[in-house]
Amino acid sequence: MNNELTKLTDERISFYYKTNETKYYLLTRGSGYPLAEFTFPDISGGTVTRLVVSENMPKTVDMVPENDTFV
Amino acid sequence: MARQRRVELIRKIAELRGSAVLCYITGDRENINTRIAPDVTEVFYRHLEMLKENDQRTGNQIDLFLYTRGGDVLTPWRLVHLIREYTTRFNVIVPFRCYSAGTLLCLGADEIVMGKMGELGPIDPSVVNAFNPQDPNNPAARIPVNIEDVYSYLALAGEKAGVCSNDQQVKAFTLLVERIHPLALGNVHRNYMLIRSLAKKLLAMHQQPLREGRSEHIVDNLTEKLYAHNHMISRREAAEEITLNITIPEGNLESLLWALYQDYAEEMALAEPFNPAEKLCGNKMDFEVISGIVESLYGLDGFIFSGVVERRDFPESSKVNVNILKQGWRIIS
Numbered sequence: 506m507n508n509e510l511t512k513l514t515d516e517r518i519s520f521y522y523k524t525n526e527t528k529y530y531l532l533t534r535g536s537g538y539p540l541a542e543f544t545f546p547d548i549s550g551g552t553v554t555r556l557v558v559s560e561n562m563p564k565t566v567d568m569v570p571e572n573d574t575f576v
Numbered sequence: 577m578a579r580q581r582r583v584e585l586i587r588k589i590a591e592l593r594g595s596a597v598l599c600y601i602t603g604d605r606e607n608i609n610t611r612i613a614p615d616v617t618e619v620f621y622r623h624l625e626m627l628k629e630n631d632q633r634t635g636n637q638i639d640l641f642l643y644t645r646g647g648d649v650l651t652p653w654r655l656v657h658l659i660r661e662y663t664t665r666f667n668v669i670v671p672f673r674c675y676s677a678g679t680l681l682c683l684g685a686d687e688i689v690m691g692k693m694g695e696l697g698p699i700d701p702s703v704v705n706a707f708n709p710q711d712p713n714n715p716a717a718r719i720p721v722n723i724e725d726v727y728s729y730l731a732l733a734g735e736k737a738g739v740c741s742n743d744q745q746v747k748a749f750t751l752l753v754e755r756i757h758p759l760a761l762g763n764v765h766r767n768y769m770l771i772r773s774l775a776k777k778l779l780a781m782h783q784q785p786l787r788e789g790r791s792e793h794i795v796d797n798l799t800e801k802l803y804a805h806n807h808m809i810s811r812r813e814a815a816e817e818i819t820l821n822i823t824i825p826e827g828n829l830e831s832l833l834w835a836l837y838q839d840y841a842e843e844m845a846l847a848e849p850f851n852p853a854e855k856l857c858g859n860k861m862d863f864e865v866i867s868g869i870v871e872s873l874y875g876l877d878g879f880i881f882s883g884v885v886e887r888r889d890f891p892e893s894s895k896v897n898v899n900i901l902k903q904g905w906r907i908i909s
Contacts, residue, residue, distance in 0.1 A: 518883075518900040522607065522851050529717055532704065535615035536647075536868050536879050537903040540607040558704055558720050 518542075530558055578843045579876055579909065585836045586641075586873055592829050593689075595637035595667065596627045596872075598659075601840045602644040603867035603879070604673070606849035610868035610879050612647030612677040617654055619870045619877045619905050624662050626874040637665040639689070643837060646676025649701050649767070653774055656684030656781060665783055667823075670694040671837035676701065679798065679809075680771075682820070684778035689823045690811035691830050693837075696820075697809060698802045699775060700724040703767050707757035721760060723768045724800055726752070771799060782821075794818055840869060852885040853896040859887045868905070876908045 518531055520540045531541035582599075590597045598620070602610045627634045638659055659666050667687040668674070674682060675697030682688045682696060690696075702720035711717040733739040733748040753761065775795045779786055786794075797818045802809070815822035825833060841847065844866055852863050861884070868879030883900040 518903075520607070520898050520900075521895055522853055522898060527713070528607070529714065530609065533903070534613075535904065536602065536610040536613040537881065537900075538609040538611045538647075539881060539900055539903070558718060 532558060578839050579871075582836060582839050582871065583873060585832055585839065586871070589639070589641070589669075589829065589832050589836065590631075590633065590873070592832070593637070593639055593667075594633060595639040596631040596634040596663075597639045597641060597669075598623055598627065599641040599836070599840075599869065599871040600644070601642075601844065601869040601871075602647065603844045603846060603869075604645045605844060605846050605867060608850045608865060608867045608881050609645070612644055612651050612655075612681070614648060614651050614654065615905060616651070616868075616870065617658060620655060620658055622877070622907075623870060623872045623875060624659065627872055628662055630874050634662055636663065637667065638663040639667045639669050640681075640685070641669045641671065641833070641836065642674050642678055642681065643672055643840065644675065644678040645673060646678055646697070649677060649680065649771060649774065652677050652681035652684065653778065655681060656778060660684075660781065669833060670696065671833045673697075680775060680778065683775050683794070683798075684781050685821075686783050687821050687823050688814070689825055689833075690814065691825055691833050692811075693834065694811050695808045696814055698805055698807055699771055699798045700800065700802075700805055701767055701771055702805075703760075703763050705760060705763050707760040707763070709756060709760070721756060721764055722805060723764050723771070724805075726756075726761065726764050727768065727800070775799070790819055794820060844869070852898055853887075856885055856887060856896060861885050870905075877905050878908050880904065880906050 518539055518541045520542050528540055529542070530538050532538070586597050586599065600616070600620075602612055624634075624638075627638070640659065656666065665686050666684065667689060668682045668685040669689040670682070671691050672693045673695050675695070676699060679696040680699050688696075700723060702722045704718050704720040706718070708718040708721055711719050729752065730748065733745075737748075739745055739748050772795055775798065776791055779791045779794060809818065811822050811824065814820045850865060852861070855861070855863075862882070863885055864880055864882040866878040866880055870877045881900050881903045883898060883902070886897045886899070888897055
């Protein structure tokens with residue numbers, strides 16, 4: 506088993522596990538798209554604003570409406 | 577390990593299709609998603625080189641088995657070019673979700689193999705940059721702007737609200753600019769042009785050129801004529817209405833494709849939200865979790881989030897702090 510890392514970033518991201526709330530995801534420079542808090546004290550040595558976007562994934566229960574259409 | 581079972585499935589699919597098969601899964605597990613992004617290009621390169629060395633079918637036909645909810649709009653263009661460096665015929669296999677940037681990637685394929693559960697989606701991106709509107713509930717966050725929403729507003733003003741004269745058009749546009757920063761709108765327009773240009777250029781890469789007008793028909797449908805970003809396009813709609821080159825797999829192949837998807841879904845726990853609190857023993861625990869896969873017969877790469885989960889003195893006893901310390905693609909085998 507080869508554990509070589511091909512790409513690794515040190516973007517430190519914090520979040521609290523949340524349910525039934527709007528979730529904010531961090532737009533990273535790569536494939537990672539994790540849930541994140543709004544400020545990132547571990548990045549650039551201070552509190553900075555990053556591009557964080559809210560998102561919902563529709564499912565049958567616990568749905569957070571973003572743009573529902575009712576008929 | 578599930579890898580051994582998947583290798584058998586991939587081998588059988590490759591035999592039935594007469595192709596070299598590459599699998600790419602971007603995880604949509606709640607809280608730790610991955611998306612199509614430029615950092616996967618090197619990972620693809622590794623696998624394509626291995627396929628070229630080991631699989632004689634590579635030069636004739638490569639099938640990309642793809643599950644994704646989307647991602648970066650430019651990466652499909654790069655990936656299609658890279659794959660076509662190795663083969664004369666490129667196809668995409670869609671076992672289930674293949675939205676947005678995934679659908680864009682399909683446009684560069686000669687053939688799109690869709691199972692009964694296969695779904696494509698519109699290519700109407702939302703854009704976000706530092707000038708996007710602030711989220712009223714969270715000033716540090718930006719609200720994405722859907723490109724087609726902006727153009728739909730202008731169409732609404734013109735077609736339904738009777739905005740005809742230059743003065744009225746200026747007023748409608750001014751209203752928009754008062755709410756959305758001009759540079760965010762500039763970004764919207766640039767991406768409006770970009771997505772159409774990319775889609776047409778990808779369609780032009782097919783082995784068999786499309787007849788006149790078909791490319792425009794496909795692009796118009798996927799960008800603005802479906803009217804909802806979360807519209808799920810079935811294989812029938814994709815073939816009959818959008819006129820994409822859809823292939824329906826025969827029964828045995830369909831079963832193999834679904835089994836392979838299910839194996840990935842199980843390994844990545846796609847159906848379960850990532851909740852490290854459930855596995856926390858004591859007050860602190862390291863974790864590693866896989867949330868993206870690129871795999872072929874000759875190797876496996878995973879996108880790994882690693883970090884620490886801690887229980888602190890939160891008023892709510894179930895609340896934990898999750899710190900992701902590293903993330904990236906890793907060669908697993």
